[in-house]
Amino acid sequence: MRRDLGRRIYGYLVSAAFALFLFSPILWTLSTSLKQPTEMFQWPPVIVGEPSAQHYTAIIADKDFSSALINSIVVSCSTIILTMALSIPAAFGISHLQKTAMRRLLTLVLALRAAPAMIYIIPYFLFFRQVHLVDTKIALIIVNTMFAVPLAIWYLSAFFDQVPREIEEAAMIDGASTLQTMTLISIPIAKSGIMATAILIFIGSWNEFLFALT
Incomplete structure (x- = not known):
């Protein structure tokens, strides 16, 4: 009994130490954001100094930051909605193909994403200039x-396979159409995978700067 308790305590301590190690950059960033400017570059570093919210106040008061934040939210959320609307039906259809055809089609889909984004800048710019959409959300x-x-289809097809x-x-057999089967059966069962894919899409869209700054 004591041995089991000791192992459990040891496991908790190891897990806590590992979690602290993983979250230490986030905790350090949060601590630095609350420091005075003179404390940020002090050596030896001050872990907990005199808390100050002046950095957050300056950011909130900056109109350019507020506008940029709203634009990022609008673009990222719109990207999720549009991507899911296109990817879910495509992934559902691919997952119901024969294995050979499915693998070939998935390989083609992923190959479209393998090309570096840099080569698309000029074609996209010329296209959007023709349709007067340059520098728009x-x-x-x-x-x-x-x-x-392409990545969303790759991920979602694996979830629909499950x-x-x-x-x-x-x-x-009960009379449901293919669309009803997808919306009422497959999507609810695969909702955790769909949510995970949506989060990855949001992060990718939020961190995209190459086209946003072009």
């Missing part, structure tokens, strides 16, 4: 979506 949403769709075919077949 719509253009950025389209670009982000075009890069996100949906039991027996459940889908039972729904179709």
